[in-house]
Amino acid sequence: MATTTLEISKSAGMARIKKAILPYVYLLPAFVVMSVITFYPLIYQVIISFTDFQTKDLLKQLASPNLNYIGVKNYVDIVTGGLPVQNFEFFRVLTYNIWWAVTNVLVHVPAGVLIAVLLNTQGLWGKKIYRALYVLPVVIPPIVVGTVWKNIFDEQYGAMNQFLTAVVHLFGTADPVRIRWLTEYTPPIPWLLPNGPLTLAYYAMMIANFWLGWPFMTLVATGALQSIPKDLYEAASIDGASGSQQFWNITVPLLRPAMIPAAMYGFTMSFNLFNFVFFMSGGGPARSTEILVTFAYDLVRNLRLYGAAAAFSVIVFFVALIVFLVTNRITRATEAYTEA
Amino acid sequence: MTSVTYENVVKKFGEMTAVDNINFHVDDKEFLVLVGPSGCGKTTALRLLAGLEEISSGEIKIGDRVVNDVAPKDRDIAMVFQSYALYPHLSVYDNMAFGLKLRKVNKDEIKRRVTEAADVLGITDLLQRKPRQLSGGQRQRVAVGRAIVREPKVFLFDEPLSNLDAKLRVQMRAEISKLHQRLQTTFIYVTHDQTEAMTMATRIAVINKGKLQQIDTPQNLYDHPGNLFVAGFIGSPAMNFFPGKLRKDGDKIVVDTGDFVVPIPAAKAAPYKPHTDKDIIFGIRPENIHDADFVPPNIDAEKVAVKVDVTELMGNEIFLYLVSGKNTFVARVDPRSKLRVGQQAQVMFDMDNFHIFDASTEEAIR
Numbered sequence: 039m040a041t042t043t044l045e046i047s048k049s050a051g052m053a054r055i056k057k058a059i060l061p062y063v064y065l066l067p068a069f070v071v072m073s074v075i076t077f078y079p080l081i082y083q084v085i086i087s088f089t090d091f092q093t094k095d096l097l098k099q100l101a102s103p104n105l106n107y108i109g110v111k112n113y114v115d116i117v118t119g120g121l122p123v124q125n126f127e128f129f130r131v132l133t134y135n136i137w138w139a140v141t142n143v144l145v146h147v148p149a150g151v152l153i154a155v156l157l158n159t160q161g162l163w164g165k166k167i168y169r170a171l172y173v174l175p176v177v178i179p180p181i182v183v184g185t186v187w188k189n190i191f192d193e194q195y196g197a198m199n200q201f202l203t204a205v206v207h208l209f210g211t212a213d214p215v216r217i218r219w220l221t222e223y224t225p226p227i228p229w230l231l232p233n234g235p236l237t238l239a240y241y242a243m244m245i246a247n248f249w250l251g252w253p254f255m256t257l258v259a260t261g262a263l264q265s266i267p268k269d270l271y272e273a274a275s276i277d278g279a280s281g282s283q284q285f286w287n288i289t290v291p292l293l294r295p296a297m298i299p300a301a302m303y304g305f306t307m308s309f310n311l312f313n314f315v316f317f318m319s320g321g322g323p324a325r326s327t328e329i330l331v332t333f334a335y336d337l338v339r340n341l342r343l344y345g346a347a348a349a350f351s352v353i354v355f356f357v358a359l360i361v362f363l364v365t366n367r368i369t370r371a372t373e374a375y376t377e378a
Numbered sequence: 379m380t381s382v383t384y385e386n387v388v389k390k391f392g393e394m395t396a397v398d399n400i401n402f403h404v405d406d407k408e409f410l411v412l413v414g415p416s417g418c419g420k421t422t423a424l425r426l427l428a429g430l431e432e433i434s435s436g437e438i439k440i441g442d443r444v445v446n447d448v449a450p451k452d453r454d455i456a457m458v459f460q461s462y463a464l465y466p467h468l469s470v471y472d473n474m475a476f477g478l479k480l481r482k483v484n485k486d487e488i489k490r491r492v493t494e495a496a497d498v499l500g501i502t503d504l505l506q507r508k509p510r511q512l513s514g515g516q517r518q519r520v521a522v523g524r525a526i527v528r529e530p531k532v533f534l535f536d537e538p539l540s541n542l543d544a545k546l547r548v549q550m551r552a553e554i555s556k557l558h559q560r561l562q563t564t565f566i567y568v569t570h571d572q573t574e575a576m577t578m579a580t581r582i583a584v585i586n587k588g589k590l591q592q593i594d595t596p597q598n599l600y601d602h603p604g605n606l607f608v609a610g611f612i613g614s615p616a617m618n619f620f621p622g623k624l625r626k627d628g629d630k631i632v633v634d635t636g637d638f639v640v641p642i643p644a645a646k647a648a649p650y651k652p653h654t655d656k657d658i659i660f661g662i663r664p665e666n667i668h669d670a671d672f673v674p675p676n677i678d679a680e681k682v683a684v685k686v687d688v689t690e691l692m693g694n695e696i697f698l699y700l701v702s703g704k705n706t707f708v709a710r711v712d713p714r715s716k717l718r719v720g721q722q723a724q725v726m727f728d729m730d731n732f733h734i735f736d737a738s739t740e741e742a743i744r
């Protein structure tokens with residue numbers, strides 16, 4: 039009796055160990071692939087961030103006789119402005135980057151919600167068509183969007199200036215409008231971001247990125263709206279809530295659990311929106327719309343400062359990590375109101 | 379004085395008529411239950427009163443005021459929804475206070491009313507919780523509490539107990555009745571459950587297919603159903619029906635079902651005389667069919683030969699499922715009955731308590 043119990047528990051123990059190991063066996067191939075394509079470059083990059091790696095070292099890489107280990111000099115140079123690069127102050131770019139992401143989200147989320155609420159009106163004609171239409175910007179690559187909007191804001195031939203010209207013509211002015219949207223450096227509102235001016239390009243890019251950003255928010259809000267039970271509005275209308283009171287007291291709080299993660303996602307998207315920024319303004323004028331990732335690219339492509347670029351990428355990695363942790367935390371802290 | 383009046387009320391959804399020309403009057407402080415099978419239009423009738431649906435034609439009055447074009451919030455009503463419709467992001471306290479805050483009632487008054495209602499409903503401990511942290515029964519109380527604090531002139535309930543388990547339902551039934559006595563206001567209560575209707579209502583309105591069938595006190599509905607539908611709907615187990623004919627047999631009038639013939643007592647025969655040879659439906663409730671060995675004294679009992687198909691022992695009574703020719707029916711007999719499955723036997727129909735309906739109009743003949 040006693041022995042059989044023991045044997046059973048022994049073999050059960052074996053089975054348990056097997057069960058614990060098995061998942062790792064399955065993960066092994068993926069781990070091998072990731073080592074080659076992810077971990078190796080990552081570690082390599084950290085190593086060269088401590089060197090003065092330049093074009094001359096490309097051939098022999100780490101074995102290059104000219105390669106010097108310079109400790110944290112690259113990091114110090116980046117933060118203190120010691121890089122041989124014009125118009126670059128790390129903290130200004132960082133502030134602008136955060137500002138850029140925050141202001142985009144602050145515009146996209148309310149606009150997305152508002153449009154979702156309007157399109158959700160009962161008995162609205164052609165609902166399905168609108169829904170198909172606003173998915174379009176979500177599926178068009180940001181490169182295309184950036185290029186198209188760059189053309190729209192072209193000083194001479196852009197649709198925006200032509201449109202404005204047509205408008206001022208109505209008021210009797212004959213001069214064509216020639217606003218240098220993407221190249222004018224003098225800021226229209228100098229005090230708005232004290233750490234560095236917001237050029238016209240910023241506003242132009244806000245407009246263009248709005249086109250890119252709101253549909254996703256509308257998509258999420260539409261889904262969330264449909265999950266709000268209709269009888270809550272009925273109960274509220276009997277309780278005495280007007281349309282706008284229902285919006286603020288029911289719609290907004292019940293959309294919150296869906297919109298906060300969406301906003302966090304939007305924030306990280308805008309924060310790292312390389313394609314769009316690179317193709318629309320290239321970070322200009324005078325790096326005023328540069329974000330961290332476009333600057334990292336510039337360090338390699340134009341300035342060939344591989345070591346500094348590597349160090350910069352490591353910094354960006356940590357910034358992104360912090361952004362991720364913070365947004366993740368905010369997202370999880372937003373409890374869902376739905377049934378547990 | 380808060381009465382409620384439905385006058386020729388019609389509600390159509392497209393081609394579909396959900397409420398078909400309903401007329402009734404609910405007196406002040408009455409507990410009216412609208413009862414009927416699922417999909418008969420009860421909820422729609424209630425929502426019309428609440429102002430959540432627009433009336434297609436007719437008038438609804440609360441007191442003397444026609445409310446057809448009055449917004450829900452200005453009708454001085456409160457409603458308890460079947461789903462409870464609690465605001466999921468607000469605490470129990472805030473759920474109850476919501477309507478009062480919107481009406482700019484001052485803070486102390488809100489607090490007084492909410493704590494008082496919570497006290498009455500026994501949910502004082504739950505005031506800080508969110509709805510998702512409550513059981514079904516607790517949510518139901520909060521929904522009632524939200525209605526009470528508003529101190530409305532009319533309370534509307536839409537199947538408030540249908541999401542609760544059987545035991546809790548019985549308990550809440552009693553509590554809602556108590557609440558009605560305590561508040562002394564008009565209650566209009568929708569349910570598909572005739573037991574709920576019978577136990578709570580001062581009057582019941584039976585609805586079928588959008589039409590009002592009959593409105594009366596529970597006892598009168600039970601004793602004098604106006605038509606076949608009401609007769610079958612009110613009472614559990616349901617009344618037994620036997621299609622048949624009224625025939626003259628000498629100086630008596632008899633019910634002939636083809637399988638058995640029972641004479642109508644002379645004292646009751648008068649209303650049926652004009653209907654001889656008509657197709658009718660004979661109805662008798664299960665408790666008015668007795669085991670021949672246990673017939674109560676002084677009733678006008680008639681023998682019917684049957685075969686016992688199924689027996690259900692309930693402890694204080696026995697349900698017998700009986701077969702007589704092509705008819706199967708239920709009897710609710712004395713628990714001492716010795717009748718067993720498969721047995722050929724005689725049961726006694728109490729001919730002081732029967733119902734006869736015109737087979738074509740389904741109206742009661744009486």
Ligand SMILES: Nc1ncnc2c1ncn2[C@@H]1O[C@H](COP(=O)(O)OP(=O)(O)O)[C@@H](O)[C@H]1O
Pocket residue numbers: 391394396414415416417418419420421422423
């Ligand atoms: N908003 C609506 N649109 C179309 N048909 C409806 C609507 N509401 C209810 N109905 C229909 O009206 C009938 C009565 O519904 P309802 O009043 O909810 O029934 P009950 O509450 O008695 O179960 C049903 O056939 C239902 O399908």
Ligand SMILES: [Mg+2]
Pocket residue numbers: 417420421422537
């Ligand atoms: Mg209903």
